[in-house]
Amino acid sequence: MKDNIKYINNINQSDWCEGQALVGERLDAALTRISGRTRSFIEKCVRDGFAYIDGISATRPGQRLREGQLASVMIPPPRQLELLPEEMRLTIVYEDDDIAAVDKPAGLVVHPSCGHEHGTLVNGLLAQLGGLSGIGGAARPGIVHRLDKDTSGLLLIAKNDRAHVRLSEMLALHTVRKTYLAAIQGAFAEPSGRIDAPVGRHQTDRKKMAVTQNGKPSTTLWRLREPLKGASLLEVDLITGRTHQIRVHMSANGHPILGDTIYGLGAKTASRLMLHSWKVSLLHPITEEPLSLEVQLPSAFEKIINGLKLSL
Numbered sequence: 001m002k003d004n005i006k007y008i009n010n011i012n013q014s015d016w017c018e019g020q021a022l023v024g025e026r027l028d029a030a031l032t033r034i035s036g037r038t039r040s041f042i043e044k045c046v047r048d049g050f051a052y053i054d055g056i057s058a059t060r061p062g063q064r065l066r067e068g069q070l071a072s073v074m075i076p077p078p079r080q081l082e083l084l085p086e087e088m089r090l091t092i093v094y095e096d097d098d099i100a101a102v103d104k105p106a107g108l109v110v111h112p113s114c115g116h117e118h119g120t121l122v123n124g125l126l127a128q129l130g131g132l133s134g135i136g137g138a139a140r141p142g143i144v145h146r147l148d149k150d151t152s153g154l155l156l157i158a159k160n161d162r163a164h165v166r167l168s169e170m171l172a173l174h175t176v177r178k179t180y181l182a183a184i185q186g187a188f189a190e191p192s193g194r195i196d197a198p199v200g201r202h203q204t205d206r207k208k209m210a211v212t213q214n215g216k217p218s219t220t221l222w223r224l225r226e227p228l229k230g231a232s233l234l235e236v237d238l239i240t241g242r243t244h245q246i247r248v249h250m251s252a253n254g255h256p257i258l259g260d261t262i263y264g265l266g267a268k269t270a271s272r273l274m275l276h277s278w279k280v281s282l283l284h285p286i287t288e289e290p291l292s293l294e295v296q297l298p299s300a301f302e303k304i305i306n307g308l309k310l311s312l
Contacts, residue, residue, distance in 0.1 A: 018072035021065035027051060028061035030071045038206045042073065050074045083112060083141070088124030093293055098163040098286045099156060100129055100142075103295045106152040106272050111140045125157060132157065133164035144168050145241060150261075152298050153180070153277025158285075166285035171241065177281040180236040181225070181297065182246060183274035183305060184255040185264065187232050188224055195220040195249045199242040208262060209244040211252040218242045220249045228308035231258060231269075235278075246275060258304070270304050 019034035031042045031051060043061045045051060051058050051073045053065065065071060091103040104110070104121055111122045125132060125142060132142030142157045144167045156176075158164035170176050200215025202208035209215075219239035226233040232255070236246055247263045250256055256264030258274040281292045297305070 015075035016072065017075065018070055021067065021069045021071050023067040025065050026061065027053065027058055027063045027065060027071060030065055031073045032206055034071065035073060035075065036201065036206070037075070045073050045075065048076075050076060083126070084118075084123065085127035086119065086123035087127050090121070090124045090128055091295075092128065093154065093295055094291070095129070095159075098159055099167065099284070100125075100159060101280065101293050102155050102157060104147055104152060104155045104277075106150050106298065106300070109149050110146045110155070111143050121155070129157070129159065131159050133159060133161045145171055147277055148244065148247075148273070148275075150259075150273035151275045151277060152301065154178075154280045154293055154295050155277065156280060156282075163285050170282060170285060174239055175282065177279075178238045178241070178277065179279040179281075180238070180246060181276045181278045181301075182222075182234045182236050182250065183228065183258045183270070183301075183308070184232050184234060184250050185230070185258060185269060186255045187227060188222075188255070190224075192221070192223040195222070195253060197249060197252060199245055199248050209242070209248050211248060216240070216242055218245050218249065220246060226309075228305070231308055233305060272300050272304070274301060274304065276301055 017031070017035040019030070021030045028039060028043050028046055031046070032039045035042060046061045047059060049057060049059055051071070053063070054070050092100055093103050094101040102121070102125065109120045112118070112120050122141060122143065134141055142159065142164070144156060144158050144164055147153065147155055156167060158167050196217075196219050197211045198213065198215030199209055199218040200212040202210040203212065217240065221237040221239060223235045224232055225235050238245060244263070247257055247260055251260070251263035258264070259266060259270030259272050261267070276297060279292070279294045283289065284291050
């Protein structure tokens with residue numbers, strides 16, 4: 001049967017999602033599908049009394065539904081986070097009155113979220129930079145794009161709202177060139193290539209992304225930098241910037257990134273995710289002067305690469 005899904009905003013400062021169940025579907029699975037939230041988040045909502053079946057409160061995530069039953073959930077408003085400056089040893093690669101660029105270490109979350117309310121890059125930036133733009137919201141000041149927690153390297157920061165708006169426009173128009181270094185499993189027969197495959201939320205694991213027919217158009221360019229034993233070091237250009245795009249594209253093509261615990265074999269291949277934001281080239285969002293930034297490989301990344309070279 002065709003889904004009948006509604007998503008209504010701002011009901012008592014909460015989000016209300018409802019849709020019809022499929023045959024024998026679990027309540028938590030139905031609400032995960034309908035809302036687009038993670039299974040664990042929805043399970044907590046159900047247990048906390050925010051879920052309903054045909055208008056009647058339901059608190060058992062595993063309850064089986066009949067086809068056509070109306071499953072609904074009220075998503076409570078996010079708890080306001082207290083965002084405080086925290087002293088960190090952050091490497092600021094570039095800074096002027098409008099923008100900055102930071103060399104983010106692997107393992108550092110970019111901005112506060114549920115489960116990561118303190119100790120994020122934003123907390124450190126608040127202590128180290130003179131000011132950040134406010135357009136990203138209370139939890140994301142200055143953040144115009146992100147890097148995964150386990151990805152290291154260059155990240156652009158907006159220090160005022162004018163720069164934030166302009167940087168966001170440039171990213172949307174793909175006029176900011178972002179080049180990564182990635183160590184992947186296996187070897188490519190060609191010296192370079194292009195991956196065009198839509199990326200969207202995984203159908204069954206809402207914490208993951210996947211190449212999916214209904215995903216957003218996504219393009220990744222790669223060039224072989226150096227062959228390694230059982231692996232390859234690539235230079236990768238992001239034409240689009242979808243969540244986990246490089247990791248998903250490489251894994252879908254049979255070459256997951258070394259150390260990838262989500263889309264690859266994780267610690268069996270490397271002690272860290274072998275993905276590094278290496279270069280960023282753009283016209284300055286305010287002065288329009290050409291700006292090219294580059295950061296060195298982290299020592300842990302370089303050590304793994306050198307170990308693979310020695311094994312050749």
